[in-house]
Structures are given as structure tokens and as C-alpha cells.
Amino acid sequence: MPMILVQVLFKCIPLALTKLLSIIYLLTKAKKLLIHAISKTMRTLVTLGLFLGILNHLKGQDIPKSDSLNTQNSDSVKTQISTAIPDSTLEQPVSETEALKPVTNKAESEGFTGRFLRAFKKANRLYDEKAFGDAIEYYTRARKQIESEPELLSKLGDCYRFTKNNKGQLDCYGTLCQNGNAQPIQELYYAHALMESGSTEQARDFFSKYQNDERGKRMLKAIEKAESYKRNESEYQVNSSKFNSVQNDIGAVKYRDEVVFVSNRNPSPWVNRQSSWNSGGYFNIYKTNPSGQQKPVKWGGAMSSKYHDGPISFNSNYSMAYITRNGNYNEDAVDKKMYKLKIIEASLTGDGKETELGFNKPDYDFCHPSISANDSVLYFASNMPGGFGGMDIYKVKRDEFGFWGQPENMGEKINTPGNEIFPFAAKSGALYFSSDGQDGLGGLDIYIAKLKEDRITSVYNVGTPINTKDDDFAFYLDETGKSGYLSSNRKHGGMDDDIFEVKITGDPRYGKPATLIMVDKKDNHKLDSVEVVINGETLYSDTAGKVSVILEEEPDYGLLLSRSLYLPEQDSIHPKTISDEQFVKTYTLELDPKLAINGRVIDSKTGQSLDDVRIRITDILTNAEVQTHYTKSDGAYYQTFKGKRLNQKLVYFLRIDKPGYLQHTQILDTIPVNPGDMALETKLIKVELGMDLGKMANLNPIYFDQGKSKIRPDAAIELDKIVSILKDMPQITIELRAHTDCRAAAASNLSLSQSRASASMNYIIKKGIDKRRLKAKGFGETKLLNACACEGKTKDTCPESEHAKNRRTEFIVTKIKPAIITPAPGKKP
Incomplete structure (x- = not known):
């Protein structure tokens, strides 16, 4: 009977898991050695198929081979943190035998050699196989024998960290710190655990020790900004979704009229495929209706594989899906290397063809795809070399022929030495993502990156209630930009993740908070009701004279301030130049002098x-x-x-x-x-017949070169004034009268004056005045203004200034037509 049961199980359950094998082991003691070998192989194979350990890999958790401050295999990352913590303090990988030497010696001296070493060796093997959930049991057994062994506490603390057990981390890392046995990285782990538990001040003490490390610096900044994270609390509603299960449910997105999400709930009571990371099931893609009234069903076909499937992203018309999937099982490749994640492009029409995207690399992880609204850019997370540490956000563009180009790292504004994962390209053009390296509330937080012309202008923590002290990730908004989902372990903590519905009920603002204060110039009293127009938005100062605004890093802001009885003020603010987290500026308004x-x-x-x-x-x-x-x-x-x-x-x-x-x-x-x-x-001055316009308009004398009639530039200026008067008064006609002094022959002076009068008239005509309104006449020396005659026997004794008075041009009004009067506004003609 036992052998028959074994055969049935092997036919029904591909890659039978540890729990079933343990049952088989109890039923078939005769096959003990065979089953033990199969069990070990199965654990290895199952582990190879993880998303780097169920949800931790879905969340982008790195799996260190040593507890250095950064666990990537990139030398550049190690260089980044070397200024904070010397290399000598980083724990180096050691063999199991070497690791056990100090522990063995201590165990022998205290009399716990057999029982302790059996549990400790078993735990270490499970730890090396990344079966952290199983390893906890054996480390805990060993700890009962030797309570405060540093090596044991370090490994047990790591297991709790990888399985998201914050209470366990506080216990293990806290004990190491209290006993003085903690490495620098473990102090940072402890600080993160304190932060997640709400012990902010204790966390601050540990983060302060590592202000030269980017993570310590960011977390100190996050503690200082804690209040600002509450700014948008009233703008959101967050509620648990109705389709959550007792297992992990994450990554909900809209698919036509349904909701698609990822879960490791058990689809069948007869088959329980598990992962050894935390003894949870494999992730599959499920569908349901948004109300949650329909029981979620597993999406089969191309959407289903032997191991983990999801998260998933759909293109704009739902004809194509982009899925995270772990590598295919290969019986010939059974070793301790984890199978890496890759991104699959799957057609949802026709034959359902699947294509592994060309930029995937077998030695690195590519996961969490999100396609842009125009289907031209794919965002994803990866730990490929050349990044900033941990998992980084990348983008890859599709060319005009439909081929994907080379991935581009999104840069240091988004990526940190920590993990940046779960990007989401919103229809608005913003990019949301989760990070444990940016300043935040603890665990993974959700951030929004503002993009302008393919350039990142700013990155902001979305704040509460979207973020909590726990892990918050997989943010999604539908095409309205007002509703969506996020995933979080806020409800129960640890590895228990749920999906939450998100409603944006207001207008959340992200950026640097600024307070503008309005005061009176004379006595500095605060001014309320000052109208502040900032980039087109109108705000008003309160009774304390304050206006509170949120300033994004771009663009610059123009301000216009106005208040009754006061002079208006203008200003501009350049947020990029502001280093203060809380920007305060006082504006002094001056009473209007009513000039x-x-x-x-x-x-x-x-x-x-x-x-x-x-x-x-x-x-x-x-x-x-x-x-x-x-x-x-x-x-x-x-x-x-x-x-x-x-x-x-x-x-x-x-x-x-x-x-x-x-x-x-x-x-x-x-x-x-x-x-x-x-x-x-x-x-x-009223215009009358016989009036000289030149005299009335205070024209300067019009001069000509001696014996010439050509209009000089200085004369043109004065003639232009006459042109202006004639244009303003189209009802008048004038006569241009030119005069000379007595010097030279009378006949010659008469001829010269006529030429000068005609030249002046022609100039005015060329400026657009009707020639019928003009007449030119030369008088020579016949109309002298003084007694400076010099004809015949009369001797010239006058100074030049007196002769100059006789050389003149007059603009005499000879005719006035009735004016066509345009009445003032509001009056009848």
C-alpha cells in the first residue's frame, strides 16, 4: 500500500513538496534513504523556483551571501558604502565548518555539543538553501541550548528579516546590539526594525551612527520629515479589498471589467505546492470582479506556469500582457544557484504566444514590468550590474518597428543602494515605485516620480495613508487616475500581504512645504485676506497672515499678491534653490498712497x-x-x-x-x-483764422542753408509737428509763408523765399497731407518784423540776431471747415 501511494502521488503532483514527502516518509520507513534523497532534491528544486523567496523576491529582497551593508555582487556598490563602514567590519562568507568552530567550542565547554550542533547544522543547511522559514525552527531549537551565541543570533535575525518577522528581528538584532556583538550592518537592520515598530527615537540613535552611509542619512531625513508625510491623509481613502485571502495577495490591476491579481492561495485542497522560503504556496494569477462578490479564479493557459507567475501589466487595449516569471525547471541544473526572474510578453489574442524579452539575462533578475500608457516604454526592476545597489528601476523603449531597445537605469533620483521595485507608469505620466532606500516611514514605501520630457524632475514619498511603517508596494491607478490598488502587510505584518483599494478623494500635493507670511510695512501686523495668485491658483492668507503651499522642484513659481488698500507685490520662487524642508518667506505690503x-x-x-x-x-x-x-x-x-x-x-x-x-x-x-x-x-488754444500754427505749437525756427531751399534734418523735425497738427485737425487749411532778411537783392530774396515755402509744402505733402489743404507763398524781405532793412541807401546796422527774426516760415490758418465732433462715451452726438 505505501508504494502504491507513492506512485499515485508522483503521478498527481509534479515536483512533490516537502510536506507530502514528510507524510510519505512516515508511511514508508522502508524507503527512508530514498525519500530523504528525494526530499532534499525537492527542497533544492523548489527553492530554485522562487521569486527569490516567494514574496520577498516579489518585493525585491536581495539574498545576501554575506551580511555586508549591501548584498549585491557589484564592486561599485561596496565602494559606495565603504566611507560609512570599513570593509574590515563586513562579514565575509565562510564555510560551514569554519562558521561552526567557535560555536562548537562554546557548545563543548557548556555541555550542549550533541543536541545543539545537530540543530545548528540543520539550520545552517536550510539557511544556505534559502529555506529561511524552515531554518527558523532549528535555529530556535539551538538557541534554547546557547541563548546568546552571536553567530546563531545573526543567522536567526536574517531568517526573520527575510520572512518579514519584525518582532523576531527586534529580538535577535536587539540582543546582538545590547551584548555589543552586532556588526554595523546589524545595527542598521535593528534600526530599521525599530523604525517599523514605531520606536522612532531609538531608531534615530542607531541611524545617527551611520550618517556617512546613504541609508543612515536617508532614514534620519525620514524621521525629521515624519509629520510632512501626513500632509495628504485627507486626500485618500484606503480599505482592504473584498477578495483577500488568508494567504498572500498582491499586485492588483484592472483587466477590462475585472481585477487581476497575484496570490499564493491554494487553488486545490488536494494539491499543496509549497516553497521552503517561508512554507507558503506558489504565486498564481487570479481574476475576479472589482466588488469581490465573485470568487477569484485562477487564470490558466499562458497565464499559468509550474512556479511563480506575476505581477502582471497590460497594454492599453489589453491585447498583450507583461508577466514576471521565474526560470524554467531543469533537472540537469540542480545546484544551489537560484533560478532568476525574467519578463515574459504574452499575447492575449490568437494563439497566446509567449516571448521572453530579449534584454533578460540568465544571471540576473528582471521583474515587476509596467507598460506606459502609450505602450512605448516598459519599466521594470532588476539587479543587473551597473546599478546603484539592490534592485533598481529601469526603462526600455520600443522602437518604431516594435523592437525593444537596451534598458536604461532610471538614475540616482529614483534608485538607491537599497531596493527600488514595483514601478507603475500612470496615465498622468507620473511613475510610482516602491523603495526601502529612499527616506520613508519604514519597510517599503510608495513614491511618485514626476517626469518632464522623459526627464525626472522630482521624487516624493506619497505619505500616509498610502504608506505605513510596514511594507507598502505594487501601487496602481486605473485610467481615471482616481481609484486603484496597493499591496501591504500592514494588517498582520510579516509575510502576510493583502490588497487594499485606493480612492483619491481630493487633490494630493507633493513637494516642499512653503509658508508665505503677509505683514503690513508700517507696523508689521499680520494681514489676512491677501490674495495670492501662484502659477494661476488663487489662495488667501489666514488670520495669522499665512498662506501654505506645496512647491514641486519644477517649475519655478510666479506670485502676485494683492489686497484692498494695499499696493500689489510680485515675486518668484525657485524651489530647486531651496534647501530648507520648510520654506518660510515674509512679504511686506505697503498701503497704497493713492497717487x-x-x-x-x-x-x-x-x-x-x-x-x-x-x-x-x-x-x-x-x-x-x-x-x-x-x-x-x-x-x-x-x-x-x-x-x-x-x-x-x-x-x-x-x-x-x-x-x-x-x-x-x-x-x-x-x-x-x-x-x-x-x-x-x-x-x-482754440484754432482761429489767421493764427500761426507754428507760433501756437512753439515750433523752433526752420533754418535753411544760405542761398538754399533744401529741407535740413533739423527743419524736418519741426515740419513733422505741423504734419501731426494737420492730421489731428483735418478741417483746417493753411498757407506756408516764407520770409527772408534784407541781405541780398530783393528779387533774389523773393525767389528764394518762394522756393523755401514750396519745399516745405512738398515735404508736408509727402507725409500724407492732402495738397488741397496747403498753399505756399514767398514774401522775400517785404514783411520784416523789425527795422532791419538794408535796401538802397539804408545801411545795415542790425546784429545777426535781429536779422534771424526776419528769416522765418509761418503756417497761417486760412480756412476752417465745421468739425465733425465725436462725442465722449455716454453722450449723444
Whole structure:
């Protein structure tokens, strides 16, 4: 009967596991030696098939061959931590015989040789085979014989660490530390365990000893930032999912209308395939509905293999899946080398073809794939050489022909000497991942990396309630970006992981907290209700004058501050230059002095107030037109200068005009020293027949070279002023009258003056004035303004200055048409 049972079991259960073999052993004592050999082989093969040890490998736990501060086989990693802890302190791998020598000697001296050594040797063999869950039992037996043996406590502490038993770590590593037998790395392990248990201050003491090590530095930073991790607590809801089991359930993602996740629950009561890492079952991919009302079912076919399957990621149309899977079982390769993880691309349509991605390497692990929203970039975790230590996050791009390129490390902003795993590419463009090397709350924490143009701009801890002191990982959001899942052992601790539903109910912000304080310039009292517009978002200061904001490292922030009765303020903040975790800046607001022009316009001849006068005001410093006013019946207008301060230079250009009057221009150039109004009176000149526009407009004399009529540059400037008047007053016609002094022959002077008048008129015509509005006439020396005649017997005795008065050009108004008056706004024509 026993042999028949053995045959049945071997047919039904591929690679029968340790528990069944132990039953067979009890039933078939006659086959003891054979079964013992099979059991040992099975344990090795099962161990080879792990995700580096069930969930610990799913979480990216490294499996050290020595307890150095970093357990990767990369020399560069060891170099990174050498400044923190000398190489001489790192435990080197030793043979089982060498390891047992000091323990054996102690055991012999204390009389526990046989019982102790049997348990200790058995535990060490299991430890070497990575069967940490089984090893704990035998180390515990041995410990009963020799309570505080350092070698035993070190190995037992490691077993507890690999199986996520924090209480056990505190016991073993704590005893080593208390007895003075702890290596530096074990002190760090103890500090992490203290952190996870909530003993923050005790953890700080140990982390402080290793401030030159990146992990010690990061964890000290995390302790200081503990309060800031609670910032977004009200923005999330986290609840246990309805499809959890008593086993491990992780990595939930959406698949069409279903939820797909990974679990090591036992799908059959008759078959119990287990792993020796922690005596748990193998991980398989399951499907269920989001409500959890449907019993989860194992996804068979291409989604199922002999060993661990998952986590999984789907492309945008669910036609392709990317799966983590451990290497195939090979009977000829039975040794102590772990089978490595690899990423499989599986078609979910047609023949369900599976393809091992070309960048997988047999000596390293490639796991936790996540495809980007546009299906062009695959993110994953790997411990391949060239990283920063532990597991690192990588990305690989698909080219235009559909082929994957070479993996690229995501760099030091994301990766640390610890483990970075479970990347998730959100539809928003952000990259989420888990890490035990970044500053955090303890264990694995979830982080968000902001990307801009394929460049990482910033990385932030997502904070509570997403993160806890336990392991939090496998974060996922659906296409809405508002709901998803995460995995965590927060409920029961240890290796018991569950899936939690996530709802984003608010607007979580990540970055550097900043406090902006608003005060009055005069007496420094706090100002509430100050409007703060920061990159388009409007906030208001509270009764303490404070505005609290979260600043991401990029972009820079522009601020506009305003409050009733106060002058506005502008500023910019450059978060990259801010080193403080809590940025505080005080802004001083000044009461508005209410600077203004209290103006009035009158007729220059009668002194009467003029209504409907248009006043256009331009800020010369900015070349911006400030405002246009129209005077009332009392000739008044009022212009305030918002935002202008006392003792600040004001330079404004005023253009004042009214139909039938010469336009008046004026520059207001002043530095006000007192608040309030500045009085300004303007006199407009009414245009009348026979008026000389040149004189009214204060033109400078128009000069010509001696005996010439060509318009000189200085004359052109003055003629342009006449052009401007004519354009402003299209209803007037003028006559250009040119005069000379008495010197030279009268006939010659008459001819020259006519030429000069004509030249001036032609210049004005070329500037766009209708020639029908212009007439040119030369008067020679016939209309002298003084007694400086010099014809005939009259002797010239006048100085040059008197002769200059006679050399002139006049712009006489000869006709005025009725003006077409445009009424001021709000008035009828």
C-alpha cells in the first residue's frame, strides 16, 4: 500500500513538496534513504523556483551571501558604502565548518555539543538553501541550548528579516546590539526594525551612527520629515479589498471589467505546492470582479506556469500582457544557484504566444514590468550590474518597428543602494515605485516620480495613508487616475500581504512645504485676506497672515499678491534653490498712497472750463497706455496711479485734444513724496483764422542753408509737428509763408523765399497731407518784423540776431471747415 501511494502521488503532483514527502516518509520507513534523497532534491528544486523567496523576491529582497551593508555582487556598490563602514567590519562568507568552530567550542565547554550542533547544522543547511522559514525552527531549537551565541543570533535575525518577522528581528538584532556583538550592518537592520515598530527615537540613535552611509542619512531625513508625510491623509481613502485571502495577495490591476491579481492561495485542497522560503504556496494569477462578490479564479493557459507567475501589466487595449516569471525547471541544473526572474510578453489574442524579452539575462533578475500608457516604454526592476545597489528601476523603449531597445537605469533620483521595485507608469505620466532606500516611514514605501520630457524632475514619498511603517508596494491607478490598488502587510505584518483599494478623494500635493507670511510695512501686523495668485491658483492668507503651499522642484513659481488698500507685490520662487524642508518667506505690503492727477482743462484765452476734452495717458517707462478720460462740464478729470509708491519716479505722457483746439502734449515727470492728488491745469488754444500754427505749437525756427531751399534734418523735425497738427485737425487749411532778411537783392530774396515755402509744402505733402489743404507763398524781405532793412541807401546796422527774426516760415490758418465732433462715451452726438 505505501508504494502504491507513492506512485499515485508522483503521478498527481509534479515536483512533490516537502510536506507530502514528510507524510510519505512516515508511511514508508522502508524507503527512508530514498525519500530523504528525494526530499532534499525537492527542497533544492523548489527553492530554485522562487521569486527569490516567494514574496520577498516579489518585493525585491536581495539574498545576501554575506551580511555586508549591501548584498549585491557589484564592486561599485561596496565602494559606495565603504566611507560609512570599513570593509574590515563586513562579514565575509565562510564555510560551514569554519562558521561552526567557535560555536562548537562554546557548545563543548557548556555541555550542549550533541543536541545543539545537530540543530545548528540543520539550520545552517536550510539557511544556505534559502529555506529561511524552515531554518527558523532549528535555529530556535539551538538557541534554547546557547541563548546568546552571536553567530546563531545573526543567522536567526536574517531568517526573520527575510520572512518579514519584525518582532523576531527586534529580538535577535536587539540582543546582538545590547551584548555589543552586532556588526554595523546589524545595527542598521535593528534600526530599521525599530523604525517599523514605531520606536522612532531609538531608531534615530542607531541611524545617527551611520550618517556617512546613504541609508543612515536617508532614514534620519525620514524621521525629521515624519509629520510632512501626513500632509495628504485627507486626500485618500484606503480599505482592504473584498477578495483577500488568508494567504498572500498582491499586485492588483484592472483587466477590462475585472481585477487581476497575484496570490499564493491554494487553488486545490488536494494539491499543496509549497516553497521552503517561508512554507507558503506558489504565486498564481487570479481574476475576479472589482466588488469581490465573485470568487477569484485562477487564470490558466499562458497565464499559468509550474512556479511563480506575476505581477502582471497590460497594454492599453489589453491585447498583450507583461508577466514576471521565474526560470524554467531543469533537472540537469540542480545546484544551489537560484533560478532568476525574467519578463515574459504574452499575447492575449490568437494563439497566446509567449516571448521572453530579449534584454533578460540568465544571471540576473528582471521583474515587476509596467507598460506606459502609450505602450512605448516598459519599466521594470532588476539587479543587473551597473546599478546603484539592490534592485533598481529601469526603462526600455520600443522602437518604431516594435523592437525593444537596451534598458536604461532610471538614475540616482529614483534608485538607491537599497531596493527600488514595483514601478507603475500612470496615465498622468507620473511613475510610482516602491523603495526601502529612499527616506520613508519604514519597510517599503510608495513614491511618485514626476517626469518632464522623459526627464525626472522630482521624487516624493506619497505619505500616509498610502504608506505605513510596514511594507507598502505594487501601487496602481486605473485610467481615471482616481481609484486603484496597493499591496501591504500592514494588517498582520510579516509575510502576510493583502490588497487594499485606493480612492483619491481630493487633490494630493507633493513637494516642499512653503509658508508665505503677509505683514503690513508700517507696523508689521499680520494681514489676512491677501490674495495670492501662484502659477494661476488663487489662495488667501489666514488670520495669522499665512498662506501654505506645496512647491514641486519644477517649475519655478510666479506670485502676485494683492489686497484692498494695499499696493500689489510680485515675486518668484525657485524651489530647486531651496534647501530648507520648510520654506518660510515674509512679504511686506505697503498701503497704497493713492497717487492721482486731479486735472482740469480750460480755454487759454477765456479761462472757461472745457468739457468733452479727451485725455490719453501713457506710461513712458512701460510704453503702455494707462487710460483715456473725457472731461466733465467743469473741465475736470481724475487719474489714479495704482501700484505706484511714494518716492518712486513717475513718467507719463499726456495727449490732450478737443475738436477746434490745438492738441496739447505734456510729460509728467515727478517723484511724489506725499500721498494723495497732484493738481494739473491745462490750457488749450482754440484754432482761429489767421493764427500761426507754428507760433501756437512753439515750433523752433526752420533754418535753411544760405542761398538754399533744401529741407535740413533739423527743419524736418519741426515740419513733422505741423504734419501731426494737420492730421489731428483735418478741417483746417493753411498757407506756408516764407520770409527772408534784407541781405541780398530783393528779387533774389523773393525767389528764394518762394522756393523755401514750396519745399516745405512738398515735404508736408509727402507725409500724407492732402495738397488741397496747403498753399505756399514767398514774401522775400517785404514783411520784416523789425527795422532791419538794408535796401538802397539804408545801411545795415542790425546784429545777426535781429536779422534771424526776419528769416522765418509761418503756417497761417486760412480756412476752417465745421468739425465733425465725436462725442465722449455716454453722450449723444
